Amino acid sequence: MDVVSDAISAVRMGRPSSNRVRASGSWCTRLAPYDGAGFHIVLEGSCWLLPDAGAPVALGVGDAVLLPHGAGHVLADSAVDAEAVARALPFDDWSGGGYPPSGPMSSVSADAQAQLHVLCGKYRLDHSRVHPLMAELPQVVHLPHRVGRHPELRAAIDLLGGELGGPRPGAGIAVTSLLDLLLVYMIRAWMSESTAGAWSAALGDPVVASALRALHADPAAPWSNDRLAAEAGVSRPTLARRFTALVGRPPMAYLTWWRLTRAATLLRDTTDPLAAIAARIGYGTPYAFSHAFSREFGTTPGRYREGRQGDRARGPA
CATH class of the missing domain: 1.10.10.60 (Homeodomain-like)
Incomplete structure (x- = not known):
């Protein structure tokens, strides 16, 4: 085992889960703080992520965002104001199911051409004994899509999106394995771009x-x-x-x-x-x-x- 693998294995619990969500029109949904980590990857369209603490983040096609400490946040079609945030629907109500929804596709809107297509997911983590490498991750890790950057992360996203597109033989194992891989690749991508992380310097x-x-x-x-x-x-x-x-x-x-x-x-x-x-x-x-x-x-x-x-x-x- 290497240090990054050990750091993740020490906190990971249960099975991760994910789903694809489509939305269109004007919408705003809130995800409460969670004892784990969450992520969103925009497959089509654009949206805004507004963390409970911190600046809003604009997300475009191919962007990935990891919330490694389970920070509460809002997803919306635009950079909404505080009043709109206060009225945001809980994610479960907005998506029509649990987080993530139970089916292979949650259709928030009946529109044939959705303005947003996003891959959402979460990991259960044991925060009672967090390795300092994990602890130093920021509340929001934004990984903008750039051509040629982090090809292994892009490959994992494509594979995961395909597995979630419909029932396939062996999907139960494939999806869980790809989600674990996705977490590793997101942390690895952050480490490769971080200039302030002590553990990036230590491992370098x-x-x-x-x-x-x-x-x-x-x-x-x-x-x-x-x-x-x-x-x-x-x-x-x-x-x-x-x-x-x-x-x-x-x-x-x-x-x-x-x-x-x-x-x-x-x-x-x-x-x-x-x-x-x-x-x-x-x-x-x-x-x-x-x-x-x-x-x-x-x-x-x-x-x-x-x-x-x-x-x-x-x-x-």
């Missing part, structure tokens, strides 16, 4: 990136600052200085944090006994693991598992 630094890859590849290994510095090909002081500056904490502090974050994911997603989880993340005994976990999370591994698996059992997004 050969020394820090090498150290992070080593820690994520084998968090249970008996790492030390000296061993990690040797793995990265630099001196211990050089690694400590560069790693701390870009990651925000020293290498061994990050390793402890990541081990326990990984343990939280295993407690949530598996029924493995504590001894097995302790061994997988580098703790010699279940007692040592339980003590470290309780100090970090404020609860025992068993109680954490009971609570988080209850959340996970709620099913798809």
